[in-house]
Amino acid sequence: MDFRHDEDPLLFQETVRDFLTKECTPEAVRAIWESKTGRSPALWKKLAEIGVTGLLAPEEHGGMGFDETTLVLLLEEAGRAALPEPVIGTSAVAVPLLGEVGGALASEWLPRIAAGDAIVAVGHPVSPFVEDAHVAELLLLAQGEELHAVKRGDARITEQPANDPGRRIASVAFTPSAATRVAEGERARALLAVALDRGALACAAEALGVCDRLITQAVSYTAQRKQFGKPVGSFQAVKHLLANVKVKLEYARPVVWRAAWSVAQGSAHRATHVSMAKLAACEAATLGAKSALQAHGAIGYTWEQDLHLWMRRAWSLEQSWGRGSFHLGRVRRAVLEDGLPIGPGTTFLGGA
Amino acid sequence: MDLTYSERENAFRAEARAWLEANAPTVPLPSFDTAAGARAHREWEKRLDAGGWAMVPWPTEYGGRGANLLEWLVFEEEYYRAHAPKRINQNGIFLLGPTLMEYGTPAQKARFLPKIASSEEVWAQGWSEPNAGSDMAAITTTALRDGDHYVIRGQKTWASRGAFADWLFGMFRTDPASERHHGLSFVLVPLDTPGITVRPIAQLDGETGFAEVFFDGARVPVEHRLGAEGEGWSVAMSTAGFERGLMLRSPARFQDTAARLMALLRENDASASETLRDDVVRCWMGAEAYALETYRTVSRLLAGGKIGAEASLNKIFWSELDIRMHELALQLLGDRAELLREAPAAEGVGTWLDSYLFALSGPIYAGTNEIQRNIVAERILGMPR
Numbered sequence: 001m002d003f004r005h006d007e008d009p010l011l012f013q014e015t016v017r018d019f020l021t022k023e024c025t026p027e028a029v030r031a032i033w034e035s036k037t038g039r040s041p042a043l044w045k046k047l048a049e050i051g052v053t054g055l056l057a058p059e060e061h062g063g064m065g066f067d068e069t070t071l072v073l074l075l076e077e078a079g080r081a082a083l084p085e086p087v088i089g090t091s092a093v094a095v096p097l098l099g100e101v102g103g104a105l106a107s108e109w110l111p112r113i114a115a116g117d118a119i120v121a122v123g124h125p126v127s128p129f130v131e132d133a134h135v136a137e138l139l140l141l142a143q144g145e146e147l148h149a150v151k152r153g154d155a156r157i158t159e160q161p162a163n164d165p166g167r168r169i170a171s172v173a174f175t176p177s178a179a180t181r182v183a184e185g186e187r188a189r190a191l192l193a194v195a196l197d198r199g200a201l202a203c204a205a206e207a208l209g210v211c212d213r214l215i216t217q218a219v220s221y222t223a224q225r226k227q228f229g230k231p232v233g234s235f236q237a238v239k240h241l242l243a244n245v246k247v248k249l250e251y252a253r254p255v256v257w258r259a260a261w262s263v264a265q266g267s268a269h270r271a272t273h274v275s276m277a278k279l280a281a282c283e284a285a286t287l288g289a290k291s292a293l294q295a296h297g298a299i300g301y302t303w304e305q306d307l308h309l310w311m312r313r314a315w316s317l318e319q320s321w322g323r324g325s326f327h328l329g330r331v332r333r334a335v336l337e338d339g340l341p342i343g344p345g346t347t348f349l350g351g352a
Numbered sequence: 353m354d355l356t357y358s359e360r361e362n363a364f365r366a367e368a369r370a371w372l373e374a375n376a377p378t379v380p381l382p383s384f385d386t387a388a389g390a391r392a393h394r395e396w397e398k399r400l401d402a403g404g405w406a407m408v409p410w411p412t413e414y415g416g417r418g419a420n421l422l423e424w425l426v427f428e429e430e431y432y433r434a435h436a437p438k439r440i441n442q443n444g445i446f447l448l449g450p451t452l453m454e455y456g457t458p459a460q461k462a463r464f465l466p467k468i469a470s471s472e473e474v475w476a477q478g479w480s481e482p483n484a485g486s487d488m489a490a491i492t493t494t495a496l497r498d499g500d501h502y503v504i505r506g507q508k509t510w511a512s513r514g515a516f517a518d519w520l521f522g523m524f525r526t527d528p529a530s531e532r533h534h535g536l537s538f539v540l541v542p543l544d545t546p547g548i549t550v551r552p553i554a555q556l557d558g559e560t561g562f563a564e565v566f567f568d569g570a571r572v573p574v575e576h577r578l579g580a581e582g583e584g585w586s587v588a589m590s591t592a593g594f595e596r597g598l599m600l601r602s603p604a605r606f607q608d609t610a611a612r613l614m615a616l617l618r619e620n621d622a623s624a625s626e627t628l629r630d631d632v633v634r635c636w637m638g639a640e641a642y643a644l645e646t647y648r649t650v651s652r653l654l655a656g657g658k659i660g661a662e663a664s665l666n667k668i669f670w671s672e673l674d675i676r677m678h679e680l681a682l683q684l685l686g687d688r689a690e691l692l693r694e695a696p697a698a699e700g701v702g703t704w705l706d707s708y709l710f711a712l713s714g715p716i717y718a719g720t721n722e723i724q725r726n727i728v729a730e731r732i733l734g735m736p737r
Contacts, residue, residue, distance in 0.1 A: 239729030343611035344604035345429035
C-alpha cells in the first residue's frame with residue numbers, strides 16, 4: 001500500500017504545468033474563446049509534442065503508454081489553466097476506447113491523435129450533446145445498444161452554444177449502418193460503460209485544478225484589495241469562506257486518485273469510485289466558483305476579470321459526463337441495493 | 353502508487369482480527385467518564401497491553417509492537433470493526449505518546465511510555481484556562497523554578513479525563529516576564545501532588561468528562577519538563593498536530609458510524625425520504641474520503657513527510673462529518689430521538705443521542721473550528737493576518 005505517485009508522473013505533471021503557464025495564459029484562453037471553432041490547432045499540436053494528447057495510447061501507436069493515475073495529474077493542470085482543448089473527450093476517453101475497439105480504427109486514429117493531427121469526439125447516452133463534434137474528424141457515437149464510428153461529413157451537427165465558451169457542444173444525428181457499427185450488444189455496453197467512467201474521472205481531475213485555481217485567484221485578489229484600511233483577505237468572514245473550499249478540495253483529491261487507480265486496474269468497484277470522485281471534485285469546484293466570486297465582490301461579476309474562466313469551467317464540468325444527480329444515484333444503488341461492502345477496513349476491497 | 357495491501361499488511365490484519373475476536377468485550381463497557389466505567393476501561397487496557405496491542409506503532413521496549421503507521425491504520429480498522437471499547441487513555445496514547453517520541457529524553461521515554469501503553473497511568477490534558485481558550489497564548493498559570501522543582505500556581509480548565517486521570521500534561525508559563533507564546537514550557541504533572549485540587553465538571557451529557565484543576569504551589573520536578581524551557585509552544589503544536597491531524601480520530605471511527613447509520617436507515621427505510629437516504633449516502637462518502645485522505649497522509653509520513661498545518665483541514669472535516677451523521681441518525685429515529693436509554697419506548701434507539709451530544713463537542717475541542725479555519729487560511733492559503 002502506497003498512496004503516492006511515482007516520480008515520473010510527478011515530473012510529467014510539472015512539465016505540463018510549466019507548459020500551460022506559458023502557453024495557456026488567460027489572454028490565450030480568451031483569444032481561443034473568440035475564435036470561430038473555439039479550439040487552437042497550434043496549441044493542440046504543442047500538447048501532442050509533450051505527450052499529452054496520446055498519453056494513454058500504447059507506444060506502438062505513438063503514445064506514451066501511461067495509465068489513468070498519471071492522466072489525472074495532467075488533467076488537474078488542464079483545469080488550473082482552463083485549457084480549452086479536447087483533452088477529456090479525445091485524450092481521456094476516445095484514445096482508450098479506440099484501443100479497446102482495436103483493429104484498423106486503432107491503428108489509423110491513435111497515431112494521428114498522438115501526433116496532434118486529429119480530434120476524435122465521443123457521444124455517450126449520458127448526455128444529449130457531444131463535445132467537439134464540430135472539429136472532430138471522427139465521432140464515436142452510441143446508438144441504442146451499439147457503438148458507431150462516423151466521419152464528421154457523414155453526421156448532421158447542430159452546434160449548441162453554451163455558458164462556457166471553452167466548451168463547444170453540439171447535437172449530432174447520423175444514419176447508422178453496418179459500415180459504421182464497431183460494436184453491439186454486451187461488448188458495446190461494456191465499452192460505453194468504461195468510456196463513461198473515463199469521461200467522469202477526467203472531469204473530476206480537471207475540476208480539482210479548477211478549484212485550486214479559483215482559490216488562488218481569490219487569495220491573491222483579497223490580499224491586494226483593501227477596505228476599511230485593511231486587505232479584505234484579513235477578515236475572518238473571507239478567510240473562512242475560502243478555507244471551506246480548501247477543505248472540500250483536499251478531501252476530493254484522494255477520492256479522484258483512488259478512482260484513477262480503480263479505472264487503471266479495472267477494479268470491481270470502478271463505477272462507484274468514479275462517481276464518488278466526480279461528485280466530490282465537482283462539488284469542490286462549484287463551491288469554489290461561488291466562494292471565489294463572493295470574495296472578489298463586484299469585480300468578479302465582470303467579463304473583464306479573469307475569474308469567470310474558471311467559474312465557467314467549474315459549471316461546465318458539472319454538466320459533463322453525468323451531473324451530480326446521476327452519479328449520486330449510482331453510488332446510492334451500489335451502497336443501498338447492490339451490497340457494496342461498507343465499514344472499517346472495506347475502503348480498498350476489490351481494489352485490483 | 354499501489355492501493356493494495358501487502359502480504360505483511362494482510363497478515364497483520366488477520367492477527368489483529370483474531371486477537372480482537374477472542375478478547376474484545378462482547379457487552380459494551382459503561383462510559384469511561386463514570387467511576388465504574390473508568391475502572392472497567394483500565395482493566396480492558398491492561399488486557400490490550402498484555403496482548404501487545406495497546407499502541408502498535410511504538411517500539412516494543414515502550415510497550416508497542418514495532419508496527420508502522422499503516423499497520424496502525426489497519427489495527428484501528430479492526431478495532432472499530434470489533435466494536436472494542438473506546439480508549440480511556442487516548443490523551444496518553446495518541447497525543448502525549450507521539451510528543452514524547454519526538455521531544456522526550458531517553459529517561460523520560462523509558463519512564464512514561466510503557467505506563468501510557470498499559471494505562472497504568474491515565475492522562476488528562478491541561479491546555480485551557482479560564483481566560484485562555486481559543487487564545488491559548490494567553491496562558492497565565494505559572495511554573496516557577498525553585499531549585500530542581502517548578503512551583504505551579506494558577507488554574508486549568510476543561511481538562512479532558514481530569515476527573516479519573518493520574519497525570520496531566522500541559523503548558524505553563526515558566527518565565528513570568530514573558531508574553532504570548534514565549535516563555536511557556538510543557539510540563540508533566542502527577543495529579544496527586546500536594547497543592548493540586550481537581551474539581552470534575554458535569555458535561556452536556558451529565559458525565560464528568562472534564563475537570564477544573566487548581567494549582568496552589570504544587571511542586572513538580574524539573575525533570576518532568578518535556579522539551580527545552582521556554583519552548584513549550586512548539587512542543588504543544590506537535591501534540592496538537594497529532595491530535596488534529598492523525599491519531600486522535602482515525603478514519604475507522606467514522607466509517608463505523610457511517611455503517612451503523614446505514615443500518616439504521618435500513619431499519620427505518622419506510623419512513624425515510626429520498627433526500628434523507630441521499631444524505632446518508634453522502635455521509636458514507638465523506639467517511640470514505642476521510643479514510644482515503646488518511647491513507648494518503650500516512651503514505652507521506654512513511655516516506656519521511658511531516659504533519660503540518662494541514663492537520664487543521666482534518667479536524668474541520670471529521671468533526672463536521674460526525675455531527676452530520678448523528679443529526680441524520682436522530683432524524684431517522686424520529687419521535688424516539690429524544691428518548692434516554694432507560695425510557696420504556698427506547699428500544700432500538702441505541703446510543704445515538706449520547707453520541708450526538710458528544711459529536712457536538714467536536715468543533716470545540718482540540719482547537720475550535722474557527723481557529724482551524726484561520727490556520728487553514730493563514731498558513732496554508734497564505735492569507736494576511
